[in-house]
Amino acid sequence: MSPSDRPGDAVPADPSHVSVRSRRRRGGAGRGEESMVPEAEFRSYYGRPVLKPPVWEHKIAYYMFAGGLAAGTAVLGAGADLTNRPALRRATRLGSLGALVASIYYLVSDLGRPERFHHMLRVAKPTSPMSVGTWVLAAFGPAAGLAGAAEIVPDRLRALWPARLLTRLARPASLAAAATAPALCSYTAVLLSHTAVPGWNEVRGELPFVFVGSAAASGGGFGMIAAPVAEAGPARTFAAVGAAGELLAGRVMEHRMGLIKEAYEHGHVGRLRKASEAATLAGLLGTLVTARRSRVGAVASGLALLAGSLLQRVSVFEAGVETTKDPRYVVVPQRERLAQRENRSPAR
């Protein structure tokens, strides 16, 4: 609550007291029943935030999308290689390389001192998901890079020994990338949840499933766009399973939310989440119904899945940032937790 504009409003009387707010009803509007949760009254320091907002920009959300895409296309590339689907293999390996490059760009440029990005390699620290992710990327990156590079060697150079070596390394590299891909697309959920940000920490149980589903949907979607229908079967299956998982996990996540639900449902973030769900659902239906028959349908479905995945990451990112700006997301749940503990064992 910023200093009021109304005449006579003080440095608010007992300025730590903010007006009573009631919890909004969960579920749809118009159900007419009383809220079952008590009114959330809380105090704060002039309504100012308790936490600092994340210093990360949207680049981190784009990174999470790109990283998920890189992981999804990497596993498809390895599988395509092993099951003799050269068009799918080529498309997904290149997609994985492109997404990897984008990932690295977003990560490094979001640093306060980008020239010091290599300092991440000083330590390997299990309590830091970012450190874990650094090493996952350190393993995934060269592997996916090699596999992708093998696809872009020009024909006239293929006979040279470096190119032949590269071609021979391509499969093991692709397999290595696929082996690290699951870690790549799941650690980002821990990255967000392992913070004090209420909007991210509270959904720590469900967010990994949302993110891997999103990664699979985007990877499969890319495969459907870039590979002919005949070879894109596994991409369609992967995309459908991923999209369904993303939608289901997302619903479960929202159902279990407490106060942070308001940050996820209202305003700009709410619109992004609805758009994400709509796009992913459309992509899922398209994958099931048209992608098998028509390339146009496949491309449209793939684009929808990619859009849904991107919007998913951006909306989760923004929801978290939102929850750091209003002190009630910190104070109210913590006060309730304290009260519950006090009820169980009264104060000494």
Place this chain on the structure above:
Amino acid sequence: MRNPLYRQQGNPTRKVFGRKDNPSNPAAGERGFEVFPYVLTTSRLTEHHTAGAMSRMLPFLAELQPALFVEVSPALARERGLTHMGEAHVVTSRAAVQARVMVTERMAPLRLDGRTVHQVWMPYHWGGTGLVTGDVVNDLFGVVEDPNVFIQETKVTTCDVRPGPRPRGAALTALLEEVRALAGITAATNTDVYTGHPVPHLDPEVRPDDTAPGVPR
């Protein structure tokens, strides 16, 4: 409110200088007293040092108290249409000083003699130089001195508080002339040192009905 113990109200040996260019606000009971209905007191903040010329130059101090403000009670703010952190100007017969409004319950209206008296407070550390600048609060006071070491009275006076920024340039002069005319300020205003013996203490060659510059008789 009258001091009930003495007939004499106020130090009878204080130095007053009745001059055209040294107007004072009217005393209680004098004509025009209601034009300045509020009590203004000034004192210090911890973060700045006296007139502030030195402390306003230091970044670590300037950021701790960056602007002149006037503390008013919620009741006065309602009465005068002042908003917290809005601009206001404090007016006496001598000057108008602009300050941000700090509405706080620490300023309590007093109930004296059957009526409500509002008080406001300002720190006096601001001036035109430094990292943070503001109006000079001591401009609001006339020159009345204590009889021992001749220190100017700069801590208590009456005033009016109005919302919004103060006028500048010619408009400021016009405002002050208007206020002085409204209160009928002359060179003799509030120069009666001996209560009950209305003898104005005037400088030589000053006539009792001389008004401040620009104010018509």
Place this chain on the structure above:
Amino acid sequence: MTWNSLFGPLHDVAADAGHEDPPPRMGFFTDTSVCIGCKACEVACKQWNSVPAGDDRTGFDLLGLSFDNTGALGADTWRHVAFIEQPAVGPAADVLAEAAARAEPQTLGMPSFSRPGDGTGAETRTDFRWLMSSDVCKHCTHAGCLDVCPTGALFRTEFGTVVVQQDICNGCGYCVSGCPYGVIDRREGDGRAQKCTLCYDRLHDGLEPACAKACPTDSIQFGEVDALRERADQRLAALHERGVGSALLYGRDTDDGVGGAGAFFLLLDEPEVYGLPPDPVVATRDAGQMWRRAGMAAAAFAAAAVGAFLGGRR
């Protein structure tokens, strides 16, 4: 490394971090009941550590939070004095209205040695109360910032404090989101994370931190954390005996969500009134659960990928 390295009471913080034979843990006990709001701590800290002051862009801003124009802790504020004005809430609060009703002068009361509101609990506070408190980095036993730092810039010193090494930090900003108190932040224009160092350089020479040195009322007490805790317990008991029921210790309990703080406080109202979280918990407490869930999700991802290729040849 035992489990309580990550959460729960931890007796020797510096040793657990790898220091051999470290000195006793040092910290702050900030007794806000004697703070006079002079902000000497803010100035001394900035002066000693060359922390930038505000400029036209950021800092010269009248915030209107009573006398607080700093706002909060941050990259450019490592000690922050908060001011909270609390009008009376007791039944005799509206003296003015009462006096008006009876057409009598208001009784301001004779000056006394106790401060208004001291003698009774918050609910019966009959007069205005002005709380002042100097906030600082808590140097938690289990520090959210330290746990998530991926470069090792944040480290645990031999004194048990938490410090950012400015030559290593690459400004990833993870610590900013890791802190449950909202203390550490990235400095604009500099790119690196900054926070109170508990004057690590002064500790090396046996000096007390700048803020503790400057504090005129000894509101900021510096010393060995064990001794400070004892002193705080005694001070709390004394205040309670005097009838200041609203006094409480914040960050003293080693069973709290961060394992107790190296810099803890005596407050006169609930923590959130001062802008502090009522029940902060270091995210690392749930690290096990988070990684297990991530592992399950990763396994599902891998299974889906394998299944996608096994599901028929087309």
